Amino acid sequence: MLAYTLKRLAAAVPVMLIVAIITFMLMHIGSVDPASRIAGELATPEEVEKIRIAMGLDRPLLHQFVSWFGQVLSGDFGTSILNRMPVLDLVGQRIEPTLSIALFTIVFAVALAVPMGVLAAWNAGTWVDHLIMALAVIAFSMPVFLVGYLLIYQFSIELRLLPVQGYKPLAGGVGPYLRHLVLPVVSLGLVFLALIARMTRATMLEVLNQDYIRTARAKGLGNTRILVLHALKNAANPIVTTIGFGIAALIGGVVVTETVFAIPGIGRLTIDAVIRRDFPVIQGVILLFSAAYVLINLAIDLSYALFDPRIRY
Amino acid sequence: METPILQIDDLSTHFFTRDGVVRAVDNLTCHVGAGEALGIVGESGCGKSVTSLSVMRLVQSPSGRIVNGAIRLQGRDLLALSEKEMREIRGNEISMIFQEPMTSLNPVLSIGCQLIETIRRHRGVSGKEAWQRAVDMLRLVQIPEPDQRMREYPHQLSGGMRQRIMIAMAFACDPKVLIADEPTTALDVTIQAQILALMSDLQKRLGTAVVLITHDLGVVAETCQRVIVMYAGRKVEEADVGDLFDRPRHPYTKGLMASMPHLHRGLGNGQRLKEIPGMVPSLLDPPPGCRFAGRCAHATALCTTEEPPLTETGPRHWVACWHTGAPAEVAQ
Numbered sequence: 001m002l003a004y005t006l007k008r009l010a011a012a013v014p015v016m017l018i019v020a021i022i023t024f025m026l027m028h029i030g031s032v033d034p035a036s037r038i039a040g041e042l043a044t045p046e047e048v049e050k051i052r053i054a055m056g057l058d059r060p061l062l063h064q065f066v067s068w069f070g071q072v073l074s075g076d077f078g079t080s081i082l083n084r085m086p087v088l089d090l091v092g093q094r095i096e097p098t099l100s101i102a103l104f105t106i107v108f109a110v111a112l113a114v115p116m117g118v119l120a121a122w123n124a125g126t127w128v129d130h131l132i133m134a135l136a137v138i139a140f141s142m143p144v145f146l147v148g149y150l151l152i153y154q155f156s157i158e159l160r161l162l163p164v165q166g167y168k169p170l171a172g173g174v175g176p177y178l179r180h181l182v183l184p185v186v187s188l189g190l191v192f193l194a195l196i197a198r199m200t201r202a203t204m205l206e207v208l209n210q211d212y213i214r215t216a217r218a219k220g221l222g223n224t225r226i227l228v229l230h231a232l233k234n235a236a237n238p239i240v241t242t243i244g245f246g247i248a249a250l251i252g253g254v255v256v257t258e259t260v261f262a263i264p265g266i267g268r269l270t271i272d273a274v275i276r277r278d279f280p281v282i283q284g285v286i287l288l289f290s291a292a293y294v295l296i297n298l299a300i301d302l303s304y305a306l307f308d309p310r311i312r313y
Numbered sequence: 314m315e316t317p318i319l320q321i322d323d324l325s326t327h328f329f330t331r332d333g334v335v336r337a338v339d340n341l342t343c344h345v346g347a348g349e350a351l352g353i354v355g356e357s358g359c360g361k362s363v364t365s366l367s368v369m370r371l372v373q374s375p376s377g378r379i380v381n382g383a384i385r386l387q388g389r390d391l392l393a394l395s396e397k398e399m400r401e402i403r404g405n406e407i408s409m410i411f412q413e414p415m416t417s418l419n420p421v422l423s424i425g426c427q428l429i430e431t432i433r434r435h436r437g438v439s440g441k442e443a444w445q446r447a448v449d450m451l452r453l454v455q456i457p458e459p460d461q462r463m464r465e466y467p468h469q470l471s472g473g474m475r476q477r478i479m480i481a482m483a484f485a486c487d488p489k490v491l492i493a494d495e496p497t498t499a500l501d502v503t504i505q506a507q508i509l510a511l512m513s514d515l516q517k518r519l520g521t522a523v524v525l526i527t528h529d530l531g532v533v534a535e536t537c538q539r540v541i542v543m544y545a546g547r548k549v550e551e552a553d554v555g556d557l558f559d560r561p562r563h564p565y566t567k568g569l570m571a572s573m574p575h576l577h578r579g580l581g582n583g584q585r586l587k588e589i590p591g592m593v594p595s596l597l598d599p600p601p602g603c604r605f606a607g608r609c610a611h612a613t614a615l616c617t618t619e620e621p622p623l624t625e626t627g628p629r630h631w632v633a634c635w636h637t638g639a640p641a642e643v644a645q
Contacts, residue, residue, distance in 0.1 A: 211416040217371055218411075219404035219431045219482065233421045308421050309466040 004313035005302065012294045019290040020072065024065050026286075027279045037277050038081050072287065078280035080273075087284035090269060097167045098265035100177075101257060102250055104185040109192040110243060116193075117200020117239075118227055124205055132197065140194035144253050148187040148260035155183060165262040180263075188257045192246045199242040203235040210234070236307035244300035251289055316388065317344035318522045319368070319407075319490050324382035326360075326367045329375075335596045337363040337377070339546040345490065350516060350523040352537035352554070354530060354569070358593050360546040361526045365492045368524075369409055370399050386489065405435040408483040412495035414475035418467040424451075425463030428482055435486045450481040454511060473504035477511065484515055491516070494526045509536055530573055534558060539629075542566045545593055545604040548623065552630040562632040564609045565589070603635070611636050 027034050035052035036043065043051075052058050056067065071078065077087035120132040156164040162183055168176040207213065208231055216230045255267035262268075266285060273281035305311045321343050328335040338360040345351045353361050366372045367379050370391060384391045386406060391399065403409075411417040419427060428447035432438065438446070444463070451459035454477040467475055476496060483491055493512065497505040513536050516523050525537055533540050533554065540557050542550040542565065550563040561567045568589035591608040594600060600607065606616040615635050623633045 211411060211413055212419040214371065215411060215417045215479075216419065217403070218369055218409045220400045220402070220434055221404075221430065222400060225430070230419050230422070234419070309423075310420060310468050 001302070001305070001313045005298070008298050008301070012298070015294060016287075016291065020069055020287065021065070023283045023286045024068060026282065028061065032277045034081075034277075034279055037279075077284035077287070080281050081278045082273075082276055082281075087280050090281060091266065091284060091288060094264060094266050094269045096169060096265075097263045098254055098258070098267060100170070100181055101184050101188060101254055101263070101265065102247070104181055105189040105192060105250060106243070106247060108185050109189040109196055109246070113193045113196035114200050114232075114239065117197040118204055118232065120197070120201040121204035121208060122223075122227060124201075129201075133201070136194040136197045139190040140198075142190065144187055144191065144256045145260050147190055148183065148257060151183045151187050152260075165260075167261075167263040167265070184257045184261045184263060187260070188250065188253045191253070192250065195246055196239065196242055200235065200239050203238045204231055207231045207234045233307055237304050240300055240303055240307070244296055247296050248293055251293070317346045318387055319524070320344045320383075320385040320388075321364075321368070322383045322385070324364070324367060324384065325380045326363050326372055326377060327380050328373075328377045330597070333597050336546050336599060337596055338367060340381075341543075341546075341548055343541050343548065343551065345522045345524055347489075347522055348516070348520045349539065350513075350525060350537040352533035352540040353524065353526045353543060354528065354533055354540055355543035356528060356593055358596070359543045360596075361528075361543055362494055364543075365409065365494050365524065365526055368490075368492060369403055369407060370394075370396075371403075401435070404431050404482075404488075405486045406488055407490045407492065408486070408488040410476070410479050410483050410491065410493040410496045412498050414472050414479055414499060417479055418475055420467055422466075423463065424465055424467065424470075424478055428463070428478070428485060431482055432485050446485065447481075450485050451478070453484070453515070454478070454481045456481070472500055473508065476500060476504075476508055480508070480512060480515070484519065484521070487519065488521060490522045490524065492524045492526070495528070496525070497532060498527070498529070505532075512536065530558075530569060542569070545599060546596055547604060547633065548631075549605065549634070550630075550632045551623075552627075556627065556630050560627070560630070562626055562630070562637045563605075563634050564611055564636075565605045568608075603633070 033048075035055065035057050036048045038055070039048045039051050056064055068078075075088070077091075079086055080090055083090075116132050116136075120129040123129045152164055155162045163180050166180060168180050170177045204227075213226060213230060216226045221230070254265065255270060257263070258265045258267035259271060269281065270285050272278070273285070302313070305313060321341060324338055324341045325336070326338040328337055341360070341364060343351065343353075353364065355361050363372065363377070368384055368391070370379075372379065379392060382392070386402065391402065394402070418424075425444065425447060428450065429440070429443045432443040432446050433440070436443070436446075447463060448459045451462055456462055456474065456477055462470070462474075462478075467478075470478070480496075483493075491512075496512065497508050500508060509532060512523070515521070523536075525533065527533060537554050539553055540551065541548050542557075542563060544565050550557070550561070550566050552560075552562075557566065558570070561570055568587070571587040572589060574586055589608055594604060594607060600617065602615075602617045602619055603609070603612070603621050606612040609616065613635070619635075621633045621635045623631045624637070626632050626637050
């Protein structure tokens, strides 16, 4: 298990290197010259040239890449062009809301989707199944921003139950923190929920037709034990895989959600950086997300062994 | 005769499909006495497995349904029980062994877990006592190093081992009736013999009534006292084992026997084993009359119009055929 983990981490190095190269090239293939971007709109050509030399942008690309990558490896992701703050500090300031939304979305979606999928599979072909799957299709077909605005309209404006938008840090009390998270989490989580519910249903249907389920019934076991222990444990791996894919997809969804709910998270940071061509911030965020993605995938692969004794690393 | 442990009366199990009603089991009556082994023989698709699943009330619903009859376990009608009461019977008073040892055990649960859950389900014992009982059962089915096997998973064991574990599981709660659905079909011939010997031994020692479902007459000859031959969902012949092998009456039974190779009556050069021509008819709208008529060399007009009743042609020997009156001629 440890050897496998180390091997996988080693295999992640070339992946991250490729991501780094692409990220680095972003600055140089775009239509905007970073030097003039930093110098500002009122700068003279001489000033721009000075900045170019000061930042080393006149040197060969490979040279620039090596020195940039060296800095990244030592933990220096550069400084924001806009507000001169180190990129890592900026990310650090914005990470709490994003992590909170992501974490609660995963919990919300998984906690509802798995029971729904199991229930649908157990009642396959009946109205329970049809109802759950119809809801899943609806949830799956609605984009985050539409769901977000509909929820805001209903629960914040009409019923006045929840805040319209914004974010309150955990340090300011659990109550306000949670109240501000409900709508973003629900609107982001619905698609995720639908995806997992469908996958759970499909996998469970297959598992429930297996011989060992018949054996379990022939032993006189109750439905709950059969469903949860005998069937769900067998169905776990495809479901966990889907959850992993979903987490990757969440990264995109978080950006939209944070915009809809005006939440100062990584997503907003990214959008602002993209709009203003703040290259160091864009590069830093992409690298961090990629690293997170690689680690999540590794965690999922390792979790397979947890459910299936036939898988050993 | 004493009252049988398991009595099946007029059992009909049908499947309601989009194309129509499949009469998988039609008016089957049979019984098993205490300590007795009953064989149910027939080709694939003749209703043997559906019969066993009907007794367990595990027929695939909603398409499959027991439409008629009674199944009595020591006089108690199982068909009248609620699903909850039925769960108390399954694995406890009636247990079952399935054909495929490779897929019948749960791959992600340890052997110990699967044995113990059965014991704890039906006997209110502590985890430790259940563990001990499980180890004893593994020892009983002659599994070496039972303590270690308890912690292993099905994929670490061979097919024969897994079937032994299924047997251990089936006997774990001292069932009154054991239903074995083709328990040796998926195994090597040498392992088959071991498994059959083990089952017979346990049956005698524990006094369990056994219903052995198989398509292999050889297996029946070795293990059973009485045999039912099923064809297309119906019982066509029932007799004591020796009687059936000596004096088969139904043309289908004779066909089955003729298609078996014999050690002493070797085949001449280039001679083939006799096969029964044709296939089991579709159980969807079966033809009127005798269901075997289409494949029977002796079929007459009567056979295709009227269904032959079961008649006792000898002591404890029943046949459903219009032409058993002159068995000698039919046999030729």
